[in-house]
Amino acid sequence: MGVTNTQPIAPTPRKRKSLFPFKGLMRSVEFEGKGACLAENVVLDDGRLRKMKAPSLVMTRAGIEGYRWMSEEGFEIAGVYYDLYLIDSGLSGKYILEMYNLTTGVTTYPQMAEADEVAITGTFTFTNASTAVSATSGAFSTELAVGDYIYSDGEYSDGVRIASITDDDNLVLESAYGGAGASAVGKLATKHFTTTELHFRQLGDEGYLATYEASNNGMSFDGTTLTVIANFPTLARYLLLDGNRLACNELASGAISATMTDFNAGAGVLAKKTYSTSLKANGGIETSSGIILMADLGGDLQKVIPNAASDDVSAETKLDSFNYTGQGIQNSRQIIMGKDFAYIINTLGIIEINPYTGESKILTDQGNIGRRWKDYDVSTSVLRYDSKNNRIVALVKDVGQYDTMIVVDLDEGRAVSVQPNSYVECIANINNQLYGGSSQDGKLLKLFNSYSDRDGNKLALRWIGEWDALEGIGTENILKQILIHANLNSKSEMIVKLYKNGSHEPIKTETFAGSSSQETQGASIFGVMGKYLFGLGGSRTTVAQEATDLIRKVKKSTRIVSYTLEIYESSVYNFSVYDVIVEYKSRNRLSREKVQPNAMF
DSSP states (O other): OOOOSSSOOOOOOOEEEHHHHHHHSSSBBBBTTTEEEEEEEEEEEEEEEEEEOEEEEEOTTTTOOEEEEOOOOOOTTTEEEEEEEEEEEESSTOEEEEEEEETOOOOEOOOGGGGGOEEEEEEEETTTTTTTEEEESSSHHHHHOOOOEETTTEEEEEEEEEEEEEEEEEEEEEOOSSSSEEEEEEEEOOOSOOOSSSEEEETTEEOOOOOSSSSSSSEEEESSSSOBBBBBOOSSSSSSETTEEEESEEOOOOOOOOOOBBOOOOOOSOBBOOSSSOOOSEEEEEEEEEEEEEEEEEEEOOOOOOTTHHHHHHSSSSSSSSOOEEOOOSSSGGEEEOSSSSSEEETEEEEEEEETOOOESSSSSHHHHHHHHHTTTEHHHHHHETTTTTTTEEEESSSSSSOOOEEEEEETEEEEEEEEEEEEEEEEEETTOOOOOOESEEEEEEEEEESOOOTBBBBBEEEEEEEGGGTSSOOTEEEEEEEEEEOOOOEEEEEEEEEEEOOOOOOOEEEEEESSSSGGGTTTTOOTTTTTEEEEEOOOOOOOOHHHHOOOOOOOTTOOOOOOEEEEEEEESSSEEEEEEEEEEEEEOOOOOOOOOSOOO
8 A cells, every 4th residue: 555645754953052252251140151260371262262361581690589569551761662570679677679671681770869868887997999898786687688778978979789799798799889988977768668568650751659558658769769658648549649639638838730749738728638538548549540458347538629729628529429339458569550441350259340339240259269268368359451352460378478369351241261380470461461579489471472371381271161051961962063163273182071060070072183285184174284073982873882871861850960061272373262062962842840950160
């Protein structure tokens, strides 16, 4: 008996799920398959995963433990950019200021003005044309350090740096002394800082420094000489420019048109002022509408409002449109202004604040970065803005040092990633480029400049998807393969692992070596010149049982199976992942249940 009116049956379409575009990275969302459970040395770039560049070496200073502070914006004189930084002086708990020319690579050392020179214990003997200096009842070992400028009283212009210290009464200069050399009081022109809480601002060609010290803590700097400013507020918590006035706990009197010599020019309308705020500000930041002062809790927006005579600051300076009442900061290095918003860092996370209304949101409270945050020490953390890449960069302590860098990419939906093993204690944006100072070995580094780590070793990218990123492959499906479309250098290789149900052991591991020759590529690689399409889990026609571990329905309460994927690449080359496509075969219908939690990474 024949069959009439037969109809062709359309083939069942292959089930696919694409993870492109990647979302959020570490600001992932559990049980929604968004973002990464782990993302190290990874940034988002137009929907793809791309290896983050690491710090590269600019200069190494021998014999110095590390950098302690770098000026936030550098110092610019006649179009030449310099960096100012504090390093260990060789004296316990004291630091010395240095200036580095970013064009020539020459390091110079600012000296105190002669009027602010410091007397040294003992009676000194300087000998003309000799490098030897001696003293009677001296204290060279505790008062002086290698690199200090010293000279005989009245011979300021003949100051020479110390090359070595023999004992309390004998030392050697870097070059022969040019003064008369009579026995007299020894003088020191080197400023020793007793804190790393240093602040710097530039107005015109003049720089200004403020330190958290009780005396000689406010100075002007012309590129050569540090000059102490009279009546400067003690224990400075911040240094800001409000128009042409310096704000440092108090507001300087009058507009600054030249080098400041006195923070308080007089009484009455010429006296220094205070802002109209009840906050005990720990720091602040400049905005286009004034300055934001931030305390332990809450913040104010302040602005200089001239009085009728335009020669003073009116009593009311607060701008009531700004209202921030959340947790604040502990020091001025924990607040920064980005392109559009202000940012602070505290135990809650990295917080974005509207500088006009005070509205805020935490950028690190979701996914893996939220789970990690409680392990970071952020009490002395550092926050900076990377204007070149439009990123917020934070330095935090994970195991007792500034060993971890947190990066928020503002162009990619505030995606958060981590760069471990950074060991950068201080950071500054100089001429649209971020620089960092090593906390370990005196290395000056250019951030995000190389695919090698700070020591020249291979930089490793590691990305692991959220556990439920593959939750579409449940008990009713058979996982056939995972296709990874990536750009891998021909001299590198990529390791891919697949995990199941929270296991620490992968059920499938495969290494894909790059190749520039189509003839030498394996069956799982397509394309030439480093652009490949990788398959994990078998061919398009054969189910790889060892990869999929075929799941059979046992009872209605069978739990959904969850997978996560790891991609690892280590090299000195760039590496990008454009797409991850999961292919699976449908078996039958079954209601899903909750997937496994993020318990592995």
